[in-house]
Amino acid sequence: MNLYLLTILALLTGVFLLDSLADTLNLSHLKRDLPDEFKGVFEQEKYVASLNYQRAGVYFEFVRRTLSFLATILFIVLGGFNWADQLARDFHLNTIVTSLVFLGILSILRFLLQLPFSIYDTFVLEAKYEFNKTTPATFVVDIIKGAILGSILGGIIFSGIVYFFENSGPLAWAYSWAAFTVFQIALAYLAPAVIMPMFNKFSPLPQGPLREAIENYAKMRNFKLSGIFTMDSSKRSTKSNAFFTGFGKFRRLVLFDTLVSKHSQEELVAVLAHEIGHFERKHIIKSMALSIAVTGIVFFTFHLFMNNRELFSALKMEQLSVYASIVFVGLVYSPVLRILSILTQMLSRKYEFEADSFAVQTYGRPEILISALKKLSIDNLSHLTPHPLKVALDYSHPPILERINALRQKIRQ
Numbered sequence: 001m002n003l004y005l006l007t008i009l010a011l012l013t014g015v016f017l018l019d020s021l022a023d024t025l026n027l028s029h030l031k032r033d034l035p036d037e038f039k040g041v042f043e044q045e046k047y048v049a050s051l052n053y054q055r056a057g058v059y060f061e062f063v064r065r066t067l068s069f070l071a072t073i074l075f076i077v078l079g080g081f082n083w084a085d086q087l088a089r090d091f092h093l094n095t096i097v098t099s100l101v102f103l104g105i106l107s108i109l110r111f112l113l114q115l116p117f118s119i120y121d122t123f124v125l126e127a128k129y130e131f132n133k134t135t136p137a138t139f140v141v142d143i144i145k146g147a148i149l150g151s152i153l154g155g156i157i158f159s160g161i162v163y164f165f166e167n168s169g170p171l172a173w174a175y176s177w178a179a180f181t182v183f184q185i186a187l188a189y190l191a192p193a194v195i196m197p198m199f200n201k202f203s204p205l206p207q208g209p210l211r212e213a214i215e216n217y218a219k220m221r222n223f224k225l226s227g228i229f230t231m232d233s234s235k236r237s238t239k240s241n242a243f244f245t246g247f248g249k250f251r252r253l254v255l256f257d258t259l260v261s262k263h264s265q266e267e268l269v270a271v272l273a274h275e276i277g278h279f280e281r282k283h284i285i286k287s288m289a290l291s292i293a294v295t296g297i298v299f300f301t302f303h304l305f306m307n308n309r310e311l312f313s314a315l316k317m318e319q320l321s322v323y324a325s326i327v328f329v330g331l332v333y334s335p336v337l338r339i340l341s342i343l344t345q346m347l348s349r350k351y352e353f354e355a356d357s358f359a360v361q362t363y364g365r366p367e368i369l370i371s372a373l374k375k376l377s378i379d380n381l382s383h384l385t386p387h388p389l390k391v392a393l394d395y396s397h398p399p400i401l402e403r404i405n406a407l408r409q410k411i412r413q
């Protein structure tokens, strides 16, 4: 058996087993008894619902993951990539267009595989626990807009990379990396102004005590805000959140309308203080630098495995091509990046502790942030006691009880 094929199958299987193990352990970590910290705030009935919601989510994910895994393996073993390649070549178009057709076929297949799961997740699972607000019309329109946007952005990026590797010699990986980075940064600026309004309505937070409290805090920290907006997230889900978008002059604070409706003014300022903490502690810039470095490594790997005959024969391909090389390196990278995410998630959790601690140093009143965090966990029916392996793999935020403990220590200091 081809060593490349063996490696790819081993990587995909390894990550599949690791994810399944983490979910199984996480399931066994659901505690029948409510943790002390939540006594008196989490109603028993709602807590039981949260346990059921977590269980249902794990079962659903298990079925989805198993079918995707089997479909991927079958596709590889049965020569699906070669079939898609021959189909794309049958149009006899130039290389760039052929590469886009090839990628398009693969994307459509992946979309069709995921669609039933996405429908079930939104209209059965999330609906059962009263999170879902998405109407079938919104669902369909989201898919159409997402497909158009994905085709345009994905098409530009993919054809750009193919162009460089076809025409720019041994440094193609560096040119692609540079171009991709510029594109990514431009997108980060453009997204709040152009892309996000395609999916949601952003309204300036009306004048009033909440706006005043937020502006006062920002002024005290000398933190420039170009706008405070609420987003109509309630048209899709009752879950809540807050975030910043854009950079520099375009930096806006966005609060989910669901967050504003459920939290007190003080809690919202505490959440904002946490978000500003991410800026002031330079987390945003550091995360971006890390992601640029990782993409650099990925692009260099494109270079190493470009038109590698053994890789192509492992995937049953009849003809070599730049575009298929890129897709194949991506295929091998997805399990590798999944394992590397243990490191990036660890870093992200560290940043969350730092942002919490910043909020307490600048806004004071750790109790307020604790109460906001508790409300968020209750409203989103979060797992209160996740297993460490699940946390290591998937948690960009520390488990809620760890955050509360860290904040309590601040109170004692």
Ligand SMILES: [Zn+2]
Residues within 6 Å of the ligand: 274, 275, 278, 351, 352, 355
């Ligand atoms: Zn955060």
